[in-house]
Amino acid sequence: MHAYTASRISLSSHSAQPSLPDAFDPAPLQPVSFFPAGAEIYAQGEKAGAFYQVEFGAVRIYRLLADGRRQISAFHLAGETFGFEADTTHHFFAEAINATAVRVLRLTAGADISRQLLPLALKGLTRAQEHLLVLGRQNAIERVAAFLVDMAERQGGLRQVELPMSRMDIGDYLGLTIETVSRVFTRLKDKGVIRLLSLRSIEILKNDALHCMSE
Amino acid sequence: MHAYTASRISLSSHSAQPSLPDAFDPAPLQPVSFFPAGAEIYAQGEKAGAFYQVEFGAVRIYRLLADGRRQISAFHLAGETFGFEADTTHHFFAEAINATAVRVLRLTAGADISRQLLPLALKGLTRAQEHLLVLGRQNAIERVAAFLVDMAERQGGLRQVELPMSRMDIGDYLGLTIETVSRVFTRLKDKGVIRLLSLRSIEILKNDALHCMSE
DNA sequence: CGAATAGTTGACCGATGTCAATGAAGGTGG
DNA sequence: CCACCTTCATTGACATCGGTCAACTATTCG
Numbered sequence: 001m002h003a004y005t006a007s008r009i010s011l012s013s014h015s016a017q018p019s020l021p022d023a024f025d026p027a028p029l030q031p032v033s034f035f036p037a038g039a040e041i042y043a044q045g046e047k048a049g050a051f052y053q054v055e056f057g058a059v060r061i062y063r064l065l066a067d068g069r070r071q072i073s074a075f076h077l078a079g080e081t082f083g084f085e086a087d088t089t090h091h092f093f094a095e096a097i098n099a100t101a102v103r104v105l106r107l108t109a110g111a112d113i114s115r116q117l118l119p120l121a122l123k124g125l126t127r128a129q130e131h132l133l134v135l136g137r138q139n140a141i142e143r144v145a146a147f148l149v150d151m152a153e154r155q156g157g158l159r160q161v162e163l164p165m166s167r168m169d170i171g172d173y174l175g176l177t178i179e180t181v182s183r184v185f186t187r188l189k190d191k192g193v194i195r196l197l198s199l200r201s202i203e204i205l206k207n208d209a210l211h212c213m214s215e
Numbered sequence: 216m217h218a219y220t221a222s223r224i225s226l227s228s229h230s231a232q233p234s235l236p237d238a239f240d241p242a243p244l245q246p247v248s249f250f251p252a253g254a255e256i257y258a259q260g261e262k263a264g265a266f267y268q269v270e271f272g273a274v275r276i277y278r279l280l281a282d283g284r285r286q287i288s289a290f291h292l293a294g295e296t297f298g299f300e301a302d303t304t305h306h307f308f309a310e311a312i313n314a315t316a317v318r319v320l321r322l323t324a325g326a327d328i329s330r331q332l333l334p335l336a337l338k339g340l341t342r343a344q345e346h347l348l349v350l351g352r353q354n355a356i357e358r359v360a361a362f363l364v365d366m367a368e369r370q371g372g373l374r375q376v377e378l379p380m381s382r383m384d385i386g387d388y389l390g391l392t393i394e395t396v397s398r399v400f401t402r403l404k405d406k407g408v409i410r411l412l413s414l415r416s417i418e419i420l421k422n423d424a425l426h427c428m429s430e
Numbered sequence: 431c432g433a434a435t436a437g438t439t440g441a442c443c444g445a446t447g448t449c450a451a452t453g454a455a456g457g458t459g460g
Numbered sequence: 461c462c463a464c465c466t467t468c469a470t471t472g473a474c475a476t477c478g479g480t481c482a483a484c485t486a487t488t489c490g
Contacts (some may be wrong), residue, residue, distance in 0.1 A: 038483095061344075063344070065352060066430055067430075069352040069353075070352070071347055071348040071351040071352045073260060073347045084436085085337065086334065086337035086338045086340070086341045090346065091341055114329040114330040114333040115329040115330075117333055118329040118333045118336060119301065121333060121336040121337050122299060122300065122336050123301045125301070125340045126301045126306055126337055127308070127342035128287075128340060128344055128347060129278070129288040129307065129343055129443055130278070130306075131347060132288045132343060132346060132347060132350060133278050136286040136348060136387075136388075136389070136390030137280060137284040137285070137286045137387075137390060138284075139445075140445075140446070146423070166468070166469090167469060167470095168260045172351075172352075174351070175350065175351030175352060176447090177446075178468085179446085179447075179469090179471085180446060180447075181469095182469060182470050182471080183470080183471080185469095185470090186470075186471085189359035198455090199469070200430070215280050215281055215282075355478065381436070381437090382436075382438095383436085383437095391478075392478075392479060392480080393436085393437075393438095394438080394439085394476090394479075394480080394481095395438095395478055397437060397438050397439080398438080398439080400437095400438090401438075401439080413438070413487095414436075414487075431490100432489105433489090433490085434487100434488085434489085434490095435486100435488075435489095436476095436485100436487070436488090437472085437486070438483105438484080438485070439483085439484075439485090440481105440482090440483085441480105441481090441482090442479100442480085442484105443466080443478105443479080443480075443481100444476105444477105444478095444479080444480095445476100445477095445478090445479090446475105447475080447477085448465105448473100448474085448476090449475095449478105450471105450473085451471085451472085451473105452469100452471075452472095453468100453469080453470070454467105454468080454469070454470085455463100455466100455469090456465100456466085456467080456468095457465090458463100458465085459463095459465105460461105460462090460464100
């Protein structure tokens with residue numbers, strides 16, 4: 001149980017959009033906003049009216065309990081899209097993990113918006129439901145292994161995987177504490193499954209073993 | 216860790232759809248299939264090509280780990296819709312909990328399908344993400360309380376709540392064992408928060424307390 | 431009425447959380 | 461460029477919540 005002070009740095013590089021034409025343009029001519037590490041992209045309760053595509057950097061989507069407990073429901077890396085909501089209100093917080101640029105895609109009442117958004121929403125739904133299995137039924141090692149496998153896949157399946165987020169972020173994503181995350185990393189390291197190149201960069205030495213552990 | 220044998224009863228009341236017109240009709244003129252308790256509606260890996268609306272009864276959506284651990288990602292009650300997927304394959308199992316009827320709505324390439332499906336997908340996404348918070352960061356009492364609050368709301372906010380599913384289903388939905396679910400029910404009963412009318416029917420005596428416990 | 435299934439309760443154990451100390455890394459200013 | 465300080469990560473000792481195993485009870489269905 002740890003508390004957070006939502007650092008609303010919220011760099012006003014929002015400046016980039018001075019009331020745009022209200023049409024959705026598939027070409028990348030939409031405004032790009034920059035956010036420094038820790039900056040809030042949107043907050044729970046805010047009016048939603050756009051969705052976002054990560055240009056570079058990484059984003060965490062999360063929710064807080066009254067006492068400060070945090071659950072990160074998703075990380076979004078370069079190229080991924082987030083921010084669409086069931087109604088006109090954001091139900092989650094979105095923060096830049098590192099220096100991040102997001103392309104802001106304004107929603108219009110346009111008919112074909114849904115055709116573009118639906119596959120993204122369904123993808124997100126499947127991901128969230130798969131994450132439920134991890135949180136509901138897997139132990140600490142399985143969770144971390146599943147996380148690493150996922151991160152590796154999303155980075156092209158290379159041996160070396162970059163982890164843009166802190167141990168605390170990983171813990172809050174996996175429903176674990178930082179200490180447990182750290183201990184599992186150490187165990188995986190001792191077993192020769194991974195190697196820590198730096199705090200935020202690992203190398204997968206035994207891919208099969210890792211997949212096996214993630215069930 | 217408990218194992219399951221997927222009872223593929225799969226009543227062939229599928230019979231109700233003898234190759235229909237390939238257009239989506241919002242009026243309830245679609246075929247209805249009946250499933251007895253425990254029958255499979257679809258399985259993980261099956262070809263997906265329809266979505267389903269519960270006419271009566273209740274449905275569980277779940278996934279299994281290799282060793283039989285099960286995570287129920289959602290329950291669907293009368294009036295609710297389920298079964299849409301990100302691609303053409305089902306990623307989850309769907310089973311009737313009780314005797315259940317579902318209206319089968321065939322997907323077409325139609326343009327406005329997405330406009331109808333998008334809000335449902337987004338609703339499901341929000342629900343799944345909220346459930347992630349429960350599984351990742353709440354303890355047993357909070358989970359059960361949140362579950363009861365949710366069930367109550369979905370049944371019109373009445374004092375009396377019907378639980379169509381077994382304790383094991385509840386456990387597999389909340390990431391708990393049946394024993395823990397049972398113990399929490401007993402604690403809530405002893406505190407005077409709820410009253411057990413029967414095994415599958417509870418009365419909420421202290422609504423505020425229950426909401427408070429669910430955080 | 432009896433058997434099978436589902437739920438409850440208790441005793442005990444273990445995985446993970448908590449608290450605390452130590453160690454490593456990165457940023458800032460001298 | 462280095463030293464310091466702050467933040468982040470690791471490690472250990474211990475506590476605790478929830479899981480496991482087992483016995484008992486209640487309910488349902490034939």
